[in-house]
Amino acid sequence: MSDVAHDTSRSALGTGLILAAVSAVTFSLSGPFAAGLFATGWSPGAVVLVRVGIGALVVLPFGVVALRGDWGPVRRNVRLLLVYGALGVAATQFCYFAAVQHMQVGPALLIEYSSPAAVVTWLWLRHGQRPGRTTVAGIALAAVGLVLVLDLTGARLDPVGVAWALGAMVGVSAYFLLNARAHTGLPPLSLAAGGLVVGAAVLGLLAAVGVMPVTASADPVDLAGAVVPTWLVLAVLGVVTAGVAYVTGVGAGRRLGARPSSFVGLLEVVSAVFFAWLLLGELPSPVQLLGGLVLLTGVVVVQQGEAATRRAAPRGTVEPVAAPD
Template sequence: MTSSTGRSAGANGRLTAGLGFAVASAASFGLSGPLAKGLMDAGWSSAAAVAARILLAAVVLAPVAVLQLRGRWSLLRRNAGLITVYGLIAVAGCQFSYFNAVAHMQVGVALLIEYTAPIAVVLWLWLRHGQRPGWLTLAGGVLAAGGLVLVLDLLSGADVSVVGILWALAAMAGVAFYFVLSSREDNGLPATVLAAGGLLLGGVALLVLGLFGVVAFSVSTAPVEFGGAAVAWWLPVVALGVVTAALAYVTGIAATRRLGSRLASFVALLEVLAALVFAWLLLGEAPRAVQIVGGLLILAGVVVVKLGEGRGARS
């Protein structure tokens, strides 16, 4: 009885910690959009803002990653493929695809397509590992998707582009890769090491794309305006790197390793709601009532997904 109680308490503690990390990650990622928009309004190109963000994060995380390795450099050699795929697809590829998508279509539509990633994760786990989703999991996905439609206010209709849709689907694949790769614990690679390595490779990849003219690359030292107040350009750059990348990726990996890729990917939908709140505070873009209702639907969807996972674990 004592052993069973201890295991239950340990599982509950792992779930609580995982949810806490997931919410922190979603909030951190959600802050990136408003900060980047301020920078781009001040003259930064999107690729330059993203590269600065992830390279700064890599610099911040590198010392911690070295300490976590404790001289076990063989871990890097054994997991070189994982780090490379994570950096090029889950970091650089996802960001590059998303910005190309918004160049051809409305941002809301691109986000909606990208955030169908949890459905892709569920399908991957079903097809690749035989983890068939239950009815509650499917119902939670429908609720969350419906909430995203309301949060992104797409009911009034939006122009779509085939090219934009293809880029957005590529970004969705990058997000799905992020959750699936982050959930792996059998490689012995600390979360911070995976994040630092992936961010470094992703940042270098974006720099190479800029060097060859694939993406526009420009920066500016002009003041950046948020909520009618001007701040020095380096403040949002530091926040992008430390908060929306370093903190976001580490907590995201920690959450996924505790919750699993399926549940973590659904909790991450809170990023859209967080982005709306930060846009309201920093850019004066107040959410509408329909968007608040959508946020509540997202929360309900996450709860239903968790109930579905619990039922699957008992069967």
């Protein structure tokens, strides 16, 4: 019987790693596609609003079907859905773009992607889940790799920008922590759908009151030397980089837990550099390539450390790997 449980746990971990990688890669596509829209006159607020709005429209029907007519989990988790949508979706997007209005992209991303360290600290202080030595070593490697990938040469910090970037970091941390809450009764599709709907509503409100400027253009977008119609770029942003990314992110969190899934999420940085080269012709430097290897090594080491912790700890003392709803 224990062998069956072990195999099931390993299967859940393997599926979780695949879902986390898919989520990271699909999230990373948003940068190059959004950059193409920015070049034609779109404002960051307009891109984010349309992206999240399309994602909500696409995922919502699947989220409703996943409930199978039982709306009880939604009523019991209204606060969770509001927090997930406001922090994990809207605040993450809005605060990041507000940050880059005051500082360079590299430092803003570095602060935002320090979220795995925040997740580790929260789980340690709040739930007593102390990371093992191997996990800590992986964290250190991932941090070094992240700094190298972002190539912060000559970067300058602005206090206002730092504050907004910290807000984005809080949003990303909430995203990973709430994804891992497996015993809410909400199917992953329903959590993703509810979060996207709430996030779209919050962003729409920010746009309506003028806090988030919104400008758009119908001009086609230049990607990888090809002229792409605006509607296609928006479809990819909404369906792939929002819908698929959030759904697979929730699925990964349910199977891996918050700590491991947050570090696999760092693959988004490496993938973003690759897509920037492929779609925008921005060739990564040797330092960035080295940083990517170091970061990937750190992620692997963290996963090994988490697996060792699960094997060594008594049942119930570490964050459980949840079965799919």
